[in-house]
């Protein structure tokens with residue numbers, strides 16, 4: 001495969017690790033990275049080690065995206081708080097998270113410069129970027145579709161890939177399918193761990209069957225040492241608890257999040273999550289969305305997984321047997337490894353499609369053997 005240049009939008013918990021993992025994959029050159037505060041662009045290839053060292057302990061994962069409006073037309077209190085919250089002094093908060101004031105986030109790297117519109121900076125350099133990984137938050141369901149619209153408006157043609165989780169966002173991207181096709185964009189959606197790696201595994205496990213009756217995805221994540229870096233993901237997971245939704249979780253203060261974690265003794269169990277594995281398996285023809293269930297356990301007090309991540313695919317074979325094919329992840333694999341390895345692997349698969357002239361919206365199951 002020829003060299004692939006790529007950009008990462010969002011250098012939070014996931015985006016930083018995507019840059020790191022890319023150093024271990026063939027043919028990938030990171031040429032741009034941005035967060036809400038600034039942009040680093042270098043077509044000779046970013047110095048990932050410098051960028052990671054500069055942003056260590058200095059990650060921007062505040063509750064803000066682009067200041068988009070809520071459904072009631074107002075802006076959230078946390079957005080208002082975070083917009084004005086970049087103090088100029090270096091402080092160390094009680095829980096040990098360093099914040100470097102105006103240099104918070106990617107602008108702490110000497111390769112980056114502050115920007116009022118970092119995503120536009122990347123769009124403006126889109127001609128030299130084969131693929132863009134959207135490691136952005138999902139606090140507003142339409143944020144990633146809106147970012148995609150901006151790439152369309154900016155005349156981008158290449159690969160866009162996200163690691164979003166929510167089922168309903170896939171439909172919003174599908175509505176843009178024709179526009180992506182006209183623009184020459186190959187959009188890979190839901191390509192992290194779940195959805196992503198586990199969706200692809202389910203599609204592969206389904207190949208033994210002529211009819212799939214159930215797909216059961218059960219994940220375990222131990223996040224003690226990664227907790228500080230992955231507060232964005234933890235907040236989004238809390239939105240899946242029955243008492244919360246994406247709006248209420250977005251408005252929780254950090255102290256309220258800590259209180260929820262304490263109430264659960266650091267171990268939170270999730271059932272019937274709205275994870276896009278369901279619609280992604282349906283659109284690949286594997287099974288109906290309603291036959292897919294996703295749940296899991298998050299432990300922020302231990303790095304050991306509280307349960308083994310398992311995908312069970314039950315179906316009927318052509319010769320009349322009923323069976324369950326099971327796929328498990330090694331307990332030692334971290335969330336960061338299971339999101340970013342697959343995301344970059346799917347990114348490369350997307351670039352192959354794009355170079356072959358295949359445009360539109362694809363999910364991880366569609367990049368596996370057909371059903």
Ligand SMILES: NC(=O)c1ccc[n+]([C@@H]2O[C@H](COP(=O)([O-])OP(=O)(O)OC[C@H]3O[C@@H](n4cnc5c(N)ncnc54)[C@H](O)[C@@H]3O)[C@@H](O)[C@H]2O)c1
Nearest residue numbers: 010011012013014035036061065137138192193194232233
């Ligand atoms: N599919 C999976 O398996 C999986 C697993 C974990 C996380 N995720 C998803 O990955 C996403 C990222 O998670 P995270 O933990 O890295 O979040 P995070 O909050 O740590 O990071 C988000 C980043 O986006 C940046 N950002 C926000 N608005 C921006 C804007 N307008 N312009 C430029 N940058 C902007 C922030 O500055 C920050 O750097 C989340 O949506 C999460 O749900 C998916």
